[in-house]
Amino acid sequence: MKVTIIVTALAAAFAGPVWAHGANNKRDHPHLERPHVHERTTIVVSCFRGPWKDVIWDRPNSNFVDSLVNAGYTYPTAHAIAERVCRDDSLVGNPGAMKAAMERIFHDAASHRNRNH
Template sequence: MIKALTFTALGGALLLGSGVPATANNYQYHMIVNTVQVTVSCFRGPFSEVIWDRPNAVFIDSLVNAGYTFPEAHAIGERVCRDPSTVDRPDMAVQVMHQIIAQNPPG
């Protein structure tokens, strides 16, 4: 019984005490598209590999407000946030977003 409690406590401590603040890997940049502000905002996991990376809801919503459909906005968000060349380079994520808008402008 004590072993089970010890392992449970250790597991919880490892999950909760990773030493990486939850917001340390989030970023947000703003840009204007069709007079609507698009917020490039991604969650980056604690690793330099693209594992948990995903667009934040504010990114998807701002793309929908700019004129993209929800499926288009979600696909664009995934493309920008999961691009390996943008890891630890948020400015590159904005450049990728500019390229996407140039190639496929909103509706």
């Protein structure tokens, strides 16, 4: 009697991982087979510059911060990135450099986005 219980318990213990693996098999769950789709992320780099060429009143517009949040950044991180880009005096009057700076930040793994975009 004890031998039967022990053999049954051992069989169940060894069959458990096999059953668990089978339950997570992609063939059994077609929703796991969906191809990974890369969504295109649009970030609107928009800054209020003020009437001067000097960096005095420069602040990010709300659509800049919101687009960073939509790209996966937390609000504090998005606001910090937007402030940094808008207050960089080397980017004033140079939209191409602003775009390049934002692309560099976006593709930097250390930029701490919440989601993988």
